[in-house]
Amino acid sequence: MKSVTPDPAMASCAPAARSGATSLQRWVWVHKWSSLVCTLFMLLLCLTGLPLVFYHEIDHALGKHIEAPEMPAGTAHLPVDRIVDAARRHHPDLVPLYLFKEEDEPDMWVVKMDTRPDTDETQAKFSVVDARTGEVLGEPRFDEGFMHLMYRLHVDLFAGLAGRLFLGFMGLLLVVALVSGVVLYAPFMRRLDFGEVRHGRSTKLWWLDMHNMLGIVTVTWALVVGGTGVINTWADLILKAWQAEQVAALKTAGAGAAPGGRAAPLQSLVDAALAAEPGMAVATVAFPGTLLSTPSHYAVFLHGDTPLTAKLLKATLVDPVSAAVIETKPRPWYATALLVSQPLHFGDYGGLPLKILWALLDLVTVVVLWSGLVLWWRKHRHAAAVPASTAQAATTARGGA
Amino acid sequence: MKGAKSNAAIFRWPLLIAVLTAAGLLSALVGDDVWDALSWALLAVPVGLCGYFSLARR
Numbered sequence: 519m520k521s522v523t524p525d526p527a528m529a530s531c532a533p534a535a536r537s538g539a540t541s542l543q544r545w546v547w548v549h550k551w552s553s554l555v556c557t558l559f560m561l562l563l564c565l566t567g568l569p570l571v572f573y574h575e576i577d578h579a580l581g582k583h584i585e586a587p588e589m590p591a592g593t594a595h596l597p598v599d600r601i602v603d604a605a606r607r608h609h610p611d612l613v614p615l616y617l618f619k620e621e622d623e624p625d626m627w628v629v630k631m632d633t634r635p636d637t638d639e640t641q642a643k644f645s646v647v648d649a650r651t652g653e654v655l656g657e658p659r660f661d662e663g664f665m666h667l668m669y670r671l672h673v674d675l676f677a678g679l680a681g682r683l684f685l686g687f688m689g690l691l692l693v694v695a696l697v698s699g700v701v702l703y704a705p706f707m708r709r710l711d712f713g714e715v716r717h718g719r720s721t722k723l724w725w726l727d728m729h730n731m732l733g734i735v736t737v738t739w740a741l742v743v744g745g746t747g748v749i750n751t752w753a754d755l756i757l758k759a760w761q762a763e764q765v766a767a768l769k770t771a772g773a774g775a776a777p778g779g780r781a782a783p784l785q786s787l788v789d790a791a792l793a794a795e796p797g798m799a800v801a802t803v804a805f806p807g808t809l810l811s812t813p814s815h816y817a818v819f820l821h822g823d824t825p826l827t828a829k830l831l832k833a834t835l836v837d838p839v840s841a842a843v844i845e846t847k848p849r850p851w852y853a854t855a856l857l858v859s860q861p862l863h864f865g866d867y868g869g870l871p872l873k874i875l876w877a878l879l880d881l882v883t884v885v886v887l888w889s890g891l892v893l894w895w896r897k898h899r900h901a902a903a904v905p906a907s908t909a910q911a912a913t914t915a916r917g918g919a
Numbered sequence: 920m921k922g923a924k925s926n927a928a929i930f931r932w933p934l935l936i937a938v939l940t941a942a943g944l945l946s947a948l949v950g951d952d953v954w955d956a957l958s959w960a961l962l963a964v965p966v967g968l969c970g971y972f973s974l975a976r977r
């Protein structure tokens with residue numbers, strides 16, 4: 519049944535016109551200011567996030583993706599020491615920081631190198647090495663081009679940690695705006711059916727109904743992507759805290775590496791980690807002194823084979839001399855939160871259809887942000903057109919939105 | 920004229936959509952294949968409703 523709205527003005531002024539107006543007016547104030555402050559940044563994040571959802575697809579399409587040459591299936595892999603040697607020859611003036619292996623590219627290692635293990639890694643160089651032949655297949659550049667521009671605008675506004683934390687704060691404001699928006703949804707919907715968009719009454723009502731409808735339908739997705747985005751901005755801090763916890767635990771356990779001993783082959787360290795965690799595969803090997811390891815141990819990160827265990831990396835610390843796996847405390851909850859937040863923010867854990875849905879929900883969010891801006895601007899312009907004292911009264915009567 | 924709706928009536932459908940969306944977000948995380956397909960179907964619900972309500976003229 520079509521519901522009848524008594525008066526268009528009534529619907530938009532409902533928060534102020536009803537009893538309990540002061541509480542609602544406060545929510546209106548919270549919604550207005552939390553949204554206004556973060557909206558332009560959120561529009562930027564939505565627009566830059568759109569190509570980032572399809573990062574792999576775009577990389578492939580641009581022919582920038584490095585592929586391992588065809589070889590018979592099951593061709594044996596070289597010890598990782600040979601992979602590191604190849605990368606060192608490729609960049610003789612750099613030291614290795616990490617070896618990465620992608621789940622879907624088992625025949626390739628990506629070696630990340632820099633001048634020192636403890637840099638901020640922004641100038642790091644990558645080489646892709648064939649796991650079977652030790653041949654350097656190429657040098658992916660993550661620091662140039664359109665996708666890099668999108669990435670930096672999305673992640674840190676070219677301002678490093680300060681930029682990340684700033685965007686994280688904007689994300690928190692988005693969460694506040696979403697929650698206050700849900701609270702305000704009720705008074706606007708007292709006389710409307712769910713999903714009803716009033717066409718042909720006035721442009722303002724159409725924008726208002728679209729804002730409310732699109733907002734309430736996608737609010738769960740927006741909360742999850744916004745909230746996990748905020749957690750991702752704390753990634754460096756979380757990894758450092760985890761590392762500090764591990765190092766502290768090792769010190770109390772007296773498990774510092776024996777200094778001056780002869781380094782064991784890297785492959786023996788990796789094998790020890792794999793033996794300690796049966797059924798898992800190597801995702802990352804972090805050299806001592808990097809963000810992911812400790813100053814005196816290698817860290818080998820292992821993953822399982824279900825979508826969730828593939829993301830929930832298991833960290834093992836290995837002594838570089840004895841190749842012994844060191845008993846470590848289980849992963850702290852905040853590290854688990856970060857690891858689960860990553861797929862839930864990126865939308866990369868359910869194939870291309872999930873990415874397409876992610877992109878569509880992103881576009882809906884753009885419309886919600888834009889319609890909110892339009893509604894504020896129309897009201898603001900209207901308020902500016904009448905004498906100041908009247909405008910003030912009108913704004914108060916409308917709940918300040 | 921219909922009376923003002925209660926909060927329960929207003930949030931009935933949004934709550935259901937929230938539950939379906941959350942299930943869709945989680946299902947692709949716990950498994951592949953069938954779980955991925957379930958995730959697509961569930962997340963298509965909010966996307967589809969946005970399209971339907973935007974275009975529907977009642």
